[in-house]
Amino acid sequence: MTISDGGELPTRLEGQLSAMVFCWVLGLGSLVAWNSMLTIGDYYYNLFPKYHPSRVLTLVYQPFAIGTMAILAYNESKINTRLRNIVGYLLFTASSFMLIVLDLATSGKGGVGSFIGLCAIVGCFGVADALVQGGVVGEISFMLPEFIQSFLAGLAASGALTSGLRLVTEAAFENSNNGLRKGTMLFLAISTFIEFLCVLLYAFIFPKLPIVKYFRSKAASEGAKTVQADLAAAGIQTKEDQRHEDNAERSNRLSNKQLFFQNIDYALGLFLIYVLSLSIFPGFLFENTGKHKLGPWYPLVLIAAYNLWDLVSRYLPLLKFLKIESRKGLMIAILSRFLLIPSFYFTAKYGDQGWMIMLVSLLGLTNGHLTVCVLTEAPKGYKGPEQNALGNLLVLCLLGGIFAGVALDWLWLIGTKNAF
Structure with missing residues (x-):
């Protein structure tokens, strides 16, 4: 099969719903390994x-x-x-399996050697995250906002x-030996x-969906060469005359700097969203919220509330009426979240667990909503290769915000008994 342009957009029945489900599963796989590490933080503590461990492993990652x-x-x-994406998911698979091997090899015992091994595996998670998250977001940025x-x-x-x-395993193994x-x-x-x-x-499955083949072919016709292997896997070959057109298209595309x-407002917005979120989640929730009636369940409940x-x-x-499309409106909403910092400080010092759960829920609610608004609005108005590049740049800013937030998270330890 050959194709020289995007052709006609396939109907929803020809792959859009399936592609949305598959994008959801790919998103699940992009962070499930790392979120597992965060969620079993009580084991590593x-x-x-x-x-x-919660702070150090995040800082290593x-x-x-x-x-x-x-x-x-x-x-x-x-x-x-x-x-890029296949290698990323394979690295996630191998690293997750190595965590099991490490624990079995050390018989579930601590020590500096085990911790160094754990940090090395976490570093692999970081590489895999960059491969997959940037690769997939960049690719689906030239498809549909619903995919993002x-x-x-x-x-x-x-x-x-x-x-x-x-929470289920905590309940199931609570009274079990070595639960x-x-x-x-x-x-x-x-x-x-x-x-x-x-x-x-x-x-093997995602490349063969009609709607995915359509958008990849369209991106190829606009000068993208990052999709050539995907098109080949789906049995699509680009024509020779299209390759000459591709060179002209690439010479006209905007640079990454442009x-x-x-x-820059979208990039800064994503950076600030994750600076705030990761300066609180998960380190502050594990170490700075005190002891309450929920006991060992307390940090697990806080993590669950944020994630839910x-x-x-x-x-x-x-829901159209809830989506923030204005660039100024997005920035105002993002900056307003920083009011949560004093709220968390005073709630941890004087409030009870109910108020903390409410604040953590608000942190998660604003984090997810604003992230989707930014990443679905930013790629509009560009050609496929530029949308791919912009998706990668925005993920870089997102990861930069996470890194800065993780570093700032250590400031909560100043003045505490187990500071450093």
Whole structure:
């Protein structure tokens, strides 16, 4: 089969609903491994009580993620997207499995050697995150906004799923001998299975959906060469005359620098969303909220509340009247979230657990809603190759915000008994 342009847009029955479901699953696989690590934080606090695992592991994860993402965003137009995403999901699968191997090899014991091994695996998670998240967001940015929304909802669903499973395993193994470790092993096994499922889904099923083939062919006709391997996997060959047109199209596309400055408000907005969220979640919730009636369940409930409302909020923009489309409106909403910082401080110091759960829910609600609004609005008005590049740049800013937020999270320890 050959194709020289996008052709006619397939109907919804020819793949849109299926593609949305698959984007959701791919989003789930993009963060389920890392969210599993965050959700079983109580297990790692039990093994490494003096190492601040929630904060340290997040801080290890981010330099690998943002460093890899910076390289990939700079070279985005030359990268085989299909290979990039498959390698990313395979790395997630292997790293999740290695966590199980590490725990079995050390018999579930702590110590500096085990912690260093854990940090090394977490670094692999960071590389995989950059490969997959930037690759998929960049690719679906030249498709439909609904695909981006579904992918982002899948990201949030990974948090909600792991939190729900953690509460179930906490209850199931609460009175069992070595129950915390058993629950952790179950977690990691499920995570490994989901990651492997994403490898199969992206490699063999997603490329063959009619609507996906349409948008990839359209992007190729506009000069994108990142989709050539995907088109070949779907049995589509580009014509020779199209390749000559591609060279002309690429010479006319906006540079990454131009794209960045045209969308600097969106880029800054994503950065600030995640600076705030990660300066509180998860380190502050594990270490700075005190002891309450819920006991060991308290941080698990807080993590679950954040993840649940983060997931719910990513569907709210589907309601037209709730979606923020104004660029100024988005920035005002993003800046307003910083009022949550003093709210968390005084609630942790003087409030009870009910107020803290409400605040955490609000943090998750605003995080998901604003993320979807930014990433679905930003790519509008550009051609396929530019939308792909912009998607990668925005994910780089998102990861930069996460890294800055994780670093700032340590400031909550100043003046506490177990500061550093």
